Amino acid sequence: MAVSCFVAFLALAIAFSHLPLLPLASDQDPLQDFCVADFVQPLHVTGYACKNPALVNASDFVYHGLSQRGNTSNYNNAAATLCFVEHFAGLNSLGLSMARLDLELGGIIPPHIHPRGSEIIFVIQGSLYAGFVDTKNRLFAQVINAGDVMLFPRGLIHFQLNVGKVPAFAIVALNGQEPGLQFIANSMFGSYIKPEVLEKTFSLSGNVVETLQSFFSKP
Numbered sequence: 001m002a003v004s005c006f007v008a009f010l011a012l013a014i015a016f017s018h019l020p021l022l023p024l025a026s027d028q029d030p031l032q033d034f035c036v037a038d039f040v041q042p043l044h045v046t047g048y049a050c051k052n053p054a055l056v057n058a059s060d061f062v063y064h065g066l067s068q069r070g071n072t073s074n075y076n077n078a079a080a081t082l083c084f085v086e087h088f089a090g091l092n093s094l095g096l097s098m099a100r101l102d103l104e105l106g107g108i109i110p111p112h113i114h115p116r117g118s119e120i121i122f123v124i125q126g127s128l129y130a131g132f133v134d135t136k137n138r139l140f141a142q143v144i145n146a147g148d149v150m151l152f153p154r155g156l157i158h159f160q161l162n163v164g165k166v167p168a169f170a171i172v173a174l175n176g177q178e179p180g181l182q183f184i185a186n187s188m189f190g191s192y193i194k195p196e197v198l199e200k201t202f203s204l205s206g207n208v209v210e211t212l213q214s215f216f217s218k219p
């Protein structure tokens with residue numbers, strides 16, 4: 001039996017060996033219909049433990065947190081309201097998440113990365129100058145308008161700037177339950193890296209680094 005399985009496997013491997021290698025980059029496949037996160041139990045390497053399925057009902061699969069505009073009273077004049085697994089327990093093990101973006105006139109979601117998810121954006125209202133930079137520092141950017149969809153591959157630095165004449169509204173989906181969100185400027189200047197590192201990296205004077213650090217270390 002084991003030998004015939006192996007032969008069959010070998011035959012399949014040879015039959016498909018001419019096909020290009022397909023990427024397998026997403027969260028793990030679930031082992032049950034659903035695994036609503038049980039936040040009481042400790043976090044595992046594969047995510048949260050499952051809530052007892054007998055206690056799961058329709059409410060576990062509905063999230064209301066994206067129904068309101070985000071609070072854009074901040075220096076970016078924009079808000080990213082997240083719907084990751086820690087906000088929406090039902091996402092656990094499904095390899096999915098969402099966010100809503102609200103940008104006032106001139107508002108920006110500044111350069112950031114999602115280390116564990118590719119992103120697809122759908123613009124509902126307004127015009128965004130959106131783009132990403134690849135690892136060869138090539139910029140892929142253009143203006144996208146209501147109805148347009150754009151992709152930001154996993155882990156690459158990307159941004160969205162409202163260049164329209166109305167507040168912009170967009171929804172994004174990501175292929176990870178906890179894709180992570182790291183703003184480049186905040187990570188550099190808001191994390192108390194030794195100033196000398198930043199002075200040398202960005203060729204800045206100590207005064208400028210100090211100013212940037214005090215700005216970005218604000219909560």
Ligand SMILES: *[C@@H]1O[C@H](CO)[C@@H](O)[C@H](O)[C@H]1NC(C)=O
Pocket residue numbers: 057058059
């Ligand atoms: C699901 O169960 C919770 C209590 O565990 C209850 O508050 C909620 O109303 C239920 N929702 C539905 C749709 O039955």
Ligand SMILES: *[C@@H]1O[C@H](CO)[C@@H](O)[C@H](O)[C@H]1NC(C)=O
Pocket residue numbers: 071072073074
């Ligand atoms: C929006 O954020 C600002 C700045 O943090 C805060 O002062 C204001 O109360 C918030 N508005 C609402 C409606 O939460």
